[in-house]
Amino acid sequence: MSYRKTGIFHDYSNRKDLGRFKVTKLEIDKYVFKVPMLRNVTLTGPYFHDGEVGTLAEAVDQMAYLQLNRKLKDEEIRNILSFLTTLAGEDKPLHR
Ligand code: HEM
Structure with missing residues (x-):
């Protein structure tokens, strides 16, 4: 589990929630969430901390742009969605 900044290359649309900064009061934690x-991520929308993004395709598109400064082609988004779909499964207990 990790905390990362949203909006590394481009700001996330909703700037109201300052994220982890509210807990630590450290400047470096602004917009850190x-x-x-991503287990079962195809089933757990809407996405991001404010549920602002309704579809997983849009979430992937935004991640690539905001976090990696990449504009994905539709085919690339489809391929990533195919992969993310494989992360869905029934929960099984680790121990009896
Ligand atoms: C193409 C690459 C990436 C994909 C496909 C991807 C996918 C996703 C998805 C689907 C979510 C939403 C999860 C949910 O709300 O249940 C998410 C959230 C998040 N990702 Fe990414 N991600 C990528 C790259 C990155 C990178 C490079 C970083 C950080 C350096 C990052 C940091 C985060 C953070 C902090 C959140 C939570 C944001 C929030 O709740 O507002 N992601 N990611």
Whole structure:
């Protein structure tokens, strides 16, 4: 589990929530949020801390742009969605 800044290359649309800064009061924690696990991510929308993004395709598109400064082609988004779909499964207990 990790905390990362949203909006590394470009700002996230909603700037109201200052994220982890509210807890630590450290400047460096502004717009830092917990990176959620992507297990079952196809089933857990809407996405991001404010649920602002309704579809996973849009979330992937935004991640690439905001975090990596990449504009993905539709085909690339489709391929990433195919991969993310494989992360869905039934929960099984680790121990009996
Ligand atoms: C193409 C590469 C990436 C993909 C496909 C991707 C995918 C996603 C998705 C689907 C979510 C939403 C999860 C949810 O709300 O349940 C998410 C959230 C997040 N990701 Fe990424 N991500 C990518 C790159 C990155 C990078 C490079 C960073 C940081 C350096 C990052 C940091 C985060 C953070 C902090 C969140 C939580 C944001 C919030 O709640 O507002 N991601 N990511």
